[in-house]
Every structure is written in C-alpha cells, then in structure tokens.
Amino acid sequence: MLIDWYTVGAQILNFLVLVWLLKRFLYKPILKAIDEREEKVRARLEEAEARKDEARKEKEEFRQKNKDFEEKRESMMNEAAEEARNKRRELLEKAREEAEELRGRLEKAIREEKENLQQEVGDNIRREVFAITRRVLSGLASQSMEEHMARAFLRRLREAGEEEKKELAEALGQAEGKAVIRSAFELPSALQEEIQEAVCGLASTGIRCRFETASEKISGVELTAGGYKIAWSVDEYLRRLETKLDELLSEKEKEELQTTTASDGSS
Amino acid sequence: MINPDEQILWEYGFFKLNLTIATTWGLMLVLVLVSWLITRRLSAGLEISRWQSVLEIVVLGIRDQIKEVGIPNARVYLPFLGTLFILIAFAGLCEIIPEYVPPTSSLSTTAALALCVFLAVPAYGIAESGLGGYLKTYLQPTFFMLPFNIISEISRTIALAIRLFGNMASGVMIASILLSIAPFLFPVIMEVLGLLASMVQAYIFAILAAVFIAAGVREGEKNKKDNDKKQNDG
Numbered sequence: 382m383l384i385d386w387y388t389v390g391a392q393i394l395n396f397l398v399l400v401w402l403l404k405r406f407l408y409k410p411i412l413k414a415i416d417e418r419e420e421k422v423r424a425r426l427e428e429a430e431a432r433k434d435e436a437r438k439e440k441e442e443f444r445q446k447n448k449d450f451e452e453k454r455e456s457m458m459n460e461a462a463e464e465a466r467n468k469r470r471e472l473l474e475k476a477r478e479e480a481e482e483l484r485g486r487l488e489k490a491i492r493e494e495k496e497n498l499q500q501e502v503g504d505n506i507r508r509e510v511f512a513i514t515r516r517v518l519s520g521l522a523s524q525s526m527e528e529h530m531a532r533a534f535l536r537r538l539r540e541a542g543e544e545e546k547k548e549l550a551e552a553l554g555q556a557e558g559k560a561v562i563r564s565a566f567e568l569p570s571a572l573q574e575e576i577q578e579a580v581c582g583l584a585s586t587g588i589r590c591r592f593e594t595a596s597e598k599i600s601g602v603e604l605t606a607g608g609y610k611i612a613w614s615v616d617e618y619l620r621r622l623e624t625k626l627d628e629l630l631s632e633k634e635k636e637e638l639q640t641t642t643a644s645d646g647s648s
Numbered sequence: 649m650i651n652p653d654e655q656i657l658w659e660y661g662f663f664k665l666n667l668t669i670a671t672t673w674g675l676m677l678v679l680v681l682v683s684w685l686i687t688r689r690l691s692a693g694l695e696i697s698r699w700q701s702v703l704e705i706v707v708l709g710i711r712d713q714i715k716e717v718g719i720p721n722a723r724v725y726l727p728f729l730g731t732l733f734i735l736i737a738f739a740g741l742c743e744i745i746p747e748y749v750p751p752t753s754s755l756s757t758t759a760a761l762a763l764c765v766f767l768a769v770p771a772y773g774i775a776e777s778g779l780g781g782y783l784k785t786y787l788q789p790t791f792f793m794l795p796f797n798i799i800s801e802i803s804r805t806i807a808l809a810i811r812l813f814g815n816m817a818s819g820v821m822i823a824s825i826l827l828s829i830a831p832f833l834f835p836v837i838m839e840v841l842g843l844l845a846s847m848v849q850a851y852i853f854a855i856l857a858a859v860f861i862a863a864g865v866r867e868g869e870k871n872k873k874d875n876d877k878k879q880n881d882g
Contacts, residue, residue, distance in 0.1 A: 389763065392668065393760045396760060400731045422694070547785075
C-alpha cells in the first residue's frame with residue numbers, strides 16, 4: 382500500500398503546525414515590516430509633497446512681496462521726485478524773491494547814498510559859499526563900514542517892533558540896567574552916545590551901556606542884556622540866512638521823503 | 649523504489665517515527681529557525697539587511713502570485729498557500745543533499761497536502777461567504793451539475809496528490825536508476841533537472857491550490873452578491 386494513513390495524519394498535523402509557525406515567524410513580521418516601511422515612505426512622500434506645496438506657496442508669497450515692494454519703491458521714488466521738484470520750485474521762488482528784495486534794498490541804499498551825497502555836496506557848497514562870503518566881508522571890514530553898520534543897528538533898534546521893544550525892556554530890567562554893546566572895532570564916541578540914548582529911550586529906568594570890542598566878529602554891532610540879544614552884524618545876518626536856508630532845505634527833504642514813500646507804497 | 653514511510657526509525661506503541669515524518673520535522677525546524685533568526689531583527693526603515701530582503705522577495709512574490717490568480721484579499725490566504733509552496737520547494741531543493749529522500753516523494757505526504765487543500769477550499773469558501781453561500785456553488789450553473797461538481801472536487805484532490813507524488817518520486821527514482829547504469833556526469837545533469845522539476849512542481853501545486861480556493865471563494869462571493877441584489881430589488 383502506497384498510502385500510510387498514519388503518516389498522512391501526521392503530515393497533515395505537521396503541515397498545519399508549519400503553517401502556524403511560519404505565520405508566526407515569517408509572514409506576519411515580514412508583512413508588518415513592509416507595511417510599516419510603505420507607511421513610512423508614504424508619510425515621507427506626503428511630507429515632501431506638503432513641503433513642496435509650502436515652498437511653492439512661500440515662493441508665490443515672496444514673489445508677491447517682491448512685486449509689492451517694487452511697486453512701493455516706484456511710488457516712493459515718484460513721490461520723492463515730485464517732492465524734489467516742488468522743493469526746487471519753492472527754493473527757486475524763494476531765491477528769486479530774496480534776490481528781488483536784495484535788489485530793492487540795494488537800490489534803496491544806492492538812492493539813499495545818492496541823496497546823502499547830494500545833501501552833503503549841497504551842505505558843503507553852502508558852507509563854502511558862506512565861508513567865502515565871510516572871508517570877503519571880513520576882508521572888506523573897516524572902521525567906516527563899522528560905522529555904517531552901527532547906524533544900521535541904530536535904525537534897527539529904533540524901528541524895532543512893539544513886541545521886541547517890550548522884551549528888550551524886560552531883559553534890561555532883569556539885568557539891572559546893565560547892557561553890553563559889542564563890536565569888532567572901537568565905535569566913535571558920538572555914535573556910542575547915540576546908541577546909549579536909543580537904548581535909554583527903550584527903557585524907563587536908567588541904563589548904563591558898556592562898549593566892548595570882539596575881534597572874532599566879522600563886522601557889526603550887538604547888544605546883550607540879561608538873556609536877550611539884539612544885533613545887526615554880517616555874522617548875524619549870515620547866520621540868519623543860513624538858518625533860513627536850512628529850514629527851507631529840510632522842508633524840501635521832508636516833501637521828497639513823503640513822495641518817495643508814497644511811490645514805494647504804490648509800487 | 650524507496651518508500652520513506654516504510655523506514656521506521658523509532659516506534660513506541662501506537663507512535664512510530666518513520667523517515668517521512670522525521671525529514672519533514674527536519675525541514676520544518678530549518679524553515680522556522682531561519683525565519684525566526686531573520687525576522688527577529690527586522691527593520692522597518694529604508695535600510696534593510698540582505699536576508700530580510702530575500703525573505704521579503706519570497707513573501708511578496710507569493711502574495712503577488714496569489715493576487716494574480718484573482719484572489720483580492722491575498723493576505724488571508726498567504727500563510728496557507730505560501731507554506732505549501734515553501735515546504736514543497738524546500739523539500740525538493742534539499743535533494744542536493746546526499747542520501748536525502750524528500751518527504752514529498754511519499755504518497756502519504758502528497759495525499760496529506762492534497763487533503764489539506766481539499767479541506768481548505770470549502771473552509772475558505774464558508775469563511776468568505778457563509779455555509780449556504782458556499783454550498784450553492786455546488787449547484788452552479790444548475791442543480792443537475794451537483795454530482796459533477798462533487799466528483800470534480802474529489803478528483804482534483806486526488807490528481808493534485810498523485811501529480812506531486814509522481815513527479816517527486818520519479819525524480820528520485822530516475823536519479824537512482826541512472827546512477828546505477830550511467831557514468832558520474834549524467835546523474836548530475838539529471839539532478840539539476842530534478843531540482844528544476846521540484847521547483848516547478850511546488851509552483852504548480854501552490855498555484856492549483858490557489859486556483860481552487862479562488863474558484864470556491866469567487867463562486868461564493870458571486871452568489872452573495874446575487875442574493876444582495878435580489879434583496880435590494882425585492
């Protein structure tokens with residue numbers, strides 16, 4: 382008999398035991414290891430995919446940021462350029478204004494200087510004219526001319542206005558009747574007496590005149606009493622003329638100043 | 649003709665240890681030991697040892713073959729079909745050892761394996777689609793096919809056993825005959841041929857078992873689907 386049933390049973394048992402043993406020691410661990418590895422690989426692949434996605438996203442983000450930055454930069458540059466243009470215009474405007482102002486000031490200064498110069502020249506001329514006149518007159522001065530002048534003084538004294546006479550009388554009263562008559566040369570006694578009489582005629586109280594010579598005077602006669610003074614002399618005349626001329630000039634200057642300021646204001 | 653069943657090594661009352669059982673134990677021991685030695689230090693990482701790689705190739709190869717037969721859930725059938733293949737292949741490979749008589753050259757062993765397949769087909773079929781679902785496969789395509797189905801079930805088991813036995817026994821027999829009549833070189837070639845034949849037999853046996861199981865499981869599944877469909881329609 383080829384088949385031994387005892388052996389068949391034993392082999393079936395053996396086979397089933399082997400199936401169990403191999404399942405326990407071979408298939409299960411091997412499949413488990415493979416599964417784990419596949420799981421790991423899949424996880425890694427997924428992770429890699431996720432990272433790739435992330436990287437792509439980040440790249441996109443960076444590109445966007447770059448773009449934004451570029452745009453911003455451009456806008457800022459434009460702004461800055463605009464600002465610079467404005468500033469430049471402003472500065473130019475300011476510089477022009479300043480230049481205008483400076484020019485105006487300069488013109489004014491020049492004008493003033495010119496005026497000053499003119500005035501100075503005028504003053505100098507006037508002074509020179511008076512100096513020449515004085516020199517000429519002092520050269521011409523003499524005793525006989527003095528007498529003429531004394532007579533002119535007398536005439537002036539006699540022809541003095543009521544107001545003047547009153548003031549002189551008051552001054553004489555204050556000086557207790559003492560009056561000083563000054564002249565460049567010694568006056569003749571007849572003329573001195575005449576002057577004494579004329580002065581006495583002005584005041585009620587007795588007046589005593591003292592006659593002096595003052596060499597610094599060009600020519601003429603002068604009466605001082607208290608704080609009052611009445612005279613007729615070339616010096617006096619010239620001084621009066623000068624004063625008058627000064628007044629006239631100052632008035633004219635004032636007028637000019639007014640017209641210039643008016644014209645400045647209008648322009 | 650050497651029948652390893654008849655070579656009793658040890659006997660005690662009912663128990664008797666013949667060469668077939670002893671050789672099978674030896675093979676089992678080696679297989680389990682090697683598996684244990686390799687799988688106790690398995691790596692789940694990307695770097696694996698060469699031995700692990702070999703085992704993975706074997707296991708995955710078997711699994712893929714089962715899938716190709718048409719069984720979707722290959723993992724369930726892997727231990728049974730895989731062990732069939734590994735045991736038969738290893739028993740055949742060991743023919744290179746002198747004085748070795750493969751247990752598969754004993755009709756008892758091949759009958760035992762064929763019986764296992766014979767029992768496994770309905771067992772898996774019932775596990776997959778229930779008792780009723782499996783029994784219906786015998787009525788396919790019509791009720792009148794029942795006797796033929798039963799005959800086919802039995803006959804293919806016998807064919808499986810005889811085929812494996814015949815091939816294994818013949819390999820050993822031819823080698824021994826040639827050894828007695830031919831010079832030394834010729835049996836070597838026959839030995840190589842025998843190794844190839846044993847591998848092919850292991851493959852055929854395992855694949856046929858897979859096909860039978862697949863047929864049983866698939867018929868059951870089809871019936872189950874039909875029932876579900878009818879219930880849904882109803």
